[in-house]
Amino acid sequence: MVDADLEKYCAQAVARGARDAKEIHPSSVVTAPWVRLKCQFGCVGYGKGYCCPPDTPTPEQTRTILDSYHRCILFHIEVPHMPKKEKRYREFFDNLVDLEGEMFKDGFYKAFVMLAGPCRICKKCAKLEGKPCNFLDRARPCMEACGIDVYQTARNNGFFIKTLRRREETNNEYCLMLVD
Numbered sequence: 001m002v003d004a005d006l007e008k009y010c011a012q013a014v015a016r017g018a019r020d021a022k023e024i025h026p027s028s029v030v031t032a033p034w035v036r037l038k039c040q041f042g043c044v045g046y047g048k049g050y051c052c053p054p055d056t057p058t059p060e061q062t063r064t065i066l067d068s069y070h071r072c073i074l075f076h077i078e079v080p081h082m083p084k085k086e087k088r089y090r091e092f093f094d095n096l097v098d099l100e101g102e103m104f105k106d107g108f109y110k111a112f113v114m115l116a117g118p119c120r121i122c123k124k125c126a127k128l129e130g131k132p133c134n135f136l137d138r139a140r141p142c143m144e145a146c147g148i149d150v151y152q153t154a155r156n157n158g159f160f161i162k163t164l165r166r167r168e169e170t171n172n173e174y175c176l177m178l179v180d
């Protein structure tokens, strides 16, 4: 059940492209040490962006952060294989960062959004040239980069997610707004 004061934000996210948005308790968000291992070994993006490990909070730090909140919103986005897939991601994530700002202005001063996948704002992250982030006000880390087990978190909250075999399959992605 969504608390009345969070209903409009869930509805806004759905209007802006989410398949669903649901209020959840932070204790249902799972953090685990193995998530960092998967970033460090097997992901070509490791160390190549400010929104990826090792520049992001460790699973232990993220647990502490999550435990300092009472409410979150989990967003589900379905992205089928299509020519403008990247554009769809960028627009949706941009909307969520805007939503974080709107919530802040509405009084939710702790609002903070975690996205999905690597930061997509710049074609090449400024980190690779040893420069500061180009969009410090807009860049947000993704859930998995902060050590969150996205699969278990989605399943704990009744959402669908599975590993994919082929690029043509539909992606089920999740983003998280820390609220209070």
Ligand code: SF4
Residues within 6 Å of the ligand: 049, 050, 051, 119, 120, 121, 122, 123, 124, 125, 126, 127, 132, 133, 134, 135, 136, 138, 139
């Ligand atoms: S906004 Fe650009 S420079 Fe900043 S983390 Fe994202 S890709 Fe890197």
